[in-house]
Amino acid sequence: MNIEFNRNMEAVLGEVNHPNISAFDLVFVPIINQQHYYVMCFNLKTPKVEITDNSGVMPRMSVAKKYSDLPDKMVDCGVFLMRHMETYKGCLLNWECGLCGENEANNLQKLQLNDLRKKYVTKIILHDLNERFHWVTKDLVRYLSLPVEVRREADKNTHGNIASRLLEHAD
Template sequence: MTTGFETIRKVDMLFIPILQNKHYYIVCFDFKGEDIKIIDNMKGKAKAQKMARAKRVKEIVCDYLEVEYPTMHPKMSPLEPEIMKMSWQTEKNFVDCGVFAMRHMETYTGKHVSKKEWDSGLSKESPEQDKELVELRYKYLSKILLSDINLAKGEMMELLEKYEKMEPEKKEECKKNAEKKINDRLNKKY
């Protein structure tokens, strides 16, 4: 799979998803804005650990820049990562960090574009935000399942066609069964 970029020289921003202690967040390198941000949906969760991980990621990226993009290295290497504060950050949501991370990568435009807080389209932590996250789950899942690079796309399309032909009552039953399976998985202790 290609991204359309032959080199990092043509990239304004580099998003690096981090998985730490079963929690996803983003370290974003804004090359044009000369900025490094830690973008996380959780307020204050493991701040010291996030900072340590982001600094290590910065070292790795800067080592790469020093070799492959030496004019950018002196601009990025003295920078310290900063944890962003956003109005939609959460204190009680421990299951949607992956959805938040994808939304953050999709909507963050960086310091070089705007000085004001960016609009992720997410409300503050609330039942409204919960609804928005459900919609995003559907959106991202659909894009993943129906992507041309998904080897199981054909099978997914067949299942979708079968679902579309079902009676409304049967569709509702399938939906409830799926919700139950999802909730069972979320509540399962690993």
């Protein structure tokens, strides 16, 4: 596993035109702590470290205490992490990631997160470095050839399977 990870990292870093970290203003480090994702950002211009975290609670709390709707929240924090890395420009003061608050506008945030999931998964699947691109597209063509009713049933089962796996791994 480490050999494959190292090979993939070398491929990604080989595409970067800046071989020295001092050429960057911001360095984003995704963190996972007890199945919760957040971002630590090193601002190299104004030597400081800032953390963006959508939970708004102390990291010592258990995941179950942080979130009332555990399966959705455990999935959402990864989307928040990616959105924070996409929108954060080095200053927490007046920074907005562009997402509505949880209680705003009748689940508008949930719609926004679903749109971001689609955006991010599309970029990942279609990226040149995705070694599984052809496998995924072949599977997608097979899925789209199924009758609509079968696809809807498969979608329902998939959501349940994801929720079950998340609950299995909750602390």
